[in-house]
Amino acid sequence: MQQRVLTIVLLIAIGLSGSLLVAALSVWRLPDNQQGYAPEQPIAYSHRLHAGDLQIDCKFCHSAAESGRFAGIPAAEVCMKCHRYVTAPYDQTLQELKLADKEGRSPKTIISPELKKLYESLALDEQLKPIPGGKPKPIEWVRVHNLPDYACFNHQAHVSVGVKCQQCHGPVESMERLAQFSTLSMGWCVNCHRDAARNGVNGRPVQASTDCSVCHH
Numbered sequence: 689m690q691q692r693v694l695t696i697v698l699l700i701a702i703g704l705s706g707s708l709l710v711a712a713l714s715v716w717r718l719p720d721n722q723q724g725y726a727p728e729q730p731i732a733y734s735h736r737l738h739a740g741d742l743q744i745d746c747k748f749c750h751s752a753a754e755s756g757r758f759a760g761i762p763a764a765e766v767c768m769k770c771h772r773y774v775t776a777p778y779d780q781t782l783q784e785l786k787l788a789d790k791e792g793r794s795p796k797t798i799i800s801p802e803l804k805k806l807y808e809s810l811a812l813d814e815q816l817k818p819i820p821g822g823k824p825k826p827i828e829w830v831r832v833h834n835l836p837d838y839a840c841f842n843h844q845a846h847v848s849v850g851v852k853c854q855q856c857h858g859p860v861e862s863m864e865r866l867a868q869f870s871t872l873s874m875g876w877c878v879n880c881h882r883d884a885a886r887n888g889v890n891g892r893p894v895q896a897s898t899d900c901s902v903c904h905h
């Protein structure tokens with residue numbers, strides 16, 4: 689009798705761990721299933737606002753895409769080229785300027801909460817003055833795209849022959865929060881290489897190879 693109870697308990701335990709394993713496997717997704725992945729970022733940075741409305745060129749921030757393997761994520765100093773002066777949305781700043789003018793005082797610096805995080809990362813206070821003893825620390829952006837290590841991708845090879853960022857990354861200039869647009873699967877790479885070898889890019893012939901060693905070395 690006792691043995692039967694034990695068997696049942698064991699069976700339940702095995703069933704439970706099995707379903708836990710299934711749950712774990714469905715959370716652990718392969719890179720090629722990451723289409724649409726859009727993790728929350730430490731600062732609510734918007735490509736729609738910057739690359740869309742403000743029309744800042746992609747390469748202003750991702751300058752390495754033209755000359756290197758990685759496109760790179762800009763350092764906070766790149767943001768500061770504008771945010772040394774732009775500390776809050778335009779309409780809020782304008783309101784404060786008008787109010788200060790009416791009240792005959794000098795305008796206060798208003799800082800939006802998201803931009804405050806940018807300044808904190810550079811150890812700057814509300815007046816954008818260095819915080820005594822403060823140490824700058826890099827913003828920990830969450831990586832969106834993750835190819836497995838055994839596949840080699842190189843931005844320069846693509847950008848230099850005129851493949852547009854949007855062909856692989858989609859309409860980034862309309863994304864409030866950045867999302868992975870393509871599957872990044874091997875089939876996706878190889879299909880485009882086959883097509884490009886046949887039809888060229890922008891009417892010019894290219895050498896897009898489908899040899900295994902091009903992407904796996």
Ligand code: HEC
Pocket residue numbers: 729733735738739744745746747748749750761762829830831832833834853854857860861865866
């Ligand atoms: C003002 C600076 C700036 C501009 C302009 C900009 N980006 Fe970005 N980009 C960032 C920052 C910061 C991140 C990291 C945070 C994020 O993922 O949103 C990023 C992330 C990305 C990523 C995801 C990287 C990853 O983690 O895998 C892609 C792809 C990207 N940008 C493409 C573009 C394209 C295409 C354009 C032009 C249409 C563009 N960016 C314009 C600043 C910029």
Ligand code: HEC
Pocket residue numbers: 746747750753754757758759760761833834835841843846847851852853854855856857872
């Ligand atoms: C042919 C497709 C393709 C084109 C064109 C392309 N990318 Fe990418 N991009 C990728 C892939 C694939 C990855 C993931 C690479 C990895 O995980 O190693 C990536 C990763 C990124 C990243 C994050 C990792 C890194 O390299 O720093 C950024 C940022 C980025 N791309 C921006 C851009 C911008 C900006 C352009 C245009 C100037 C561009 N990409 C053009 C396919 C492309």
Ligand code: HEC
Pocket residue numbers: 731732733734737738742744749762764766767768769770771774776777778779800801802803806
């Ligand atoms: C070329 C100039 C420029 C650069 C470079 C730039 N920004 Fe901006 N950013 C602006 C302007 C202008 C606004 C305000 C737009 C408005 O008023 O609607 C803004 C708004 C913002 C806001 C929204 C503030 C709010 O509360 O609404 C955030 C967050 C932000 N930027 C973060 C960043 C980060 C992070 C970087 C660097 C990766 C960056 N910006 C680089 C010009 C720039």
Ligand code: HEC
Pocket residue numbers: 835839840841842845846849851855856872873876877878880881884889893894895896897902903
């Ligand atoms: C939108 C089309 C497109 C996609 C998608 C694409 N590629 Fe390419 N790729 C090209 C073209 C076009 C070239 C040829 C450039 C030339 O002629 O120099 C190329 C060249 C390359 C090269 C350089 C070959 C050399 O001889 O130096 C590598 C490596 C590469 N691609 C890897 C990848 C990987 C890995 C992926 C997927 C993650 C990918 N590509 C996705 C169009 C694409």
Ligand code: HEC
Pocket residue numbers: 718719720835836839872873874877878881897898899900901902903904
């Ligand atoms: C244009 C680039 C490219 C070429 C050419 C290419 N691969 Fe891949 N391969 C990839 C990428 C990117 C991945 C990772 C994709 C993923 O995670 O789904 C991959 C994944 C793989 C995998 C891992 C299993 C899988 O399907 O996820 C194997 C095995 C593989 N490739 C073998 C080959 C062989 C053999 C060739 C030559 C016949 C080849 N590859 C040619 C880009 C390429």
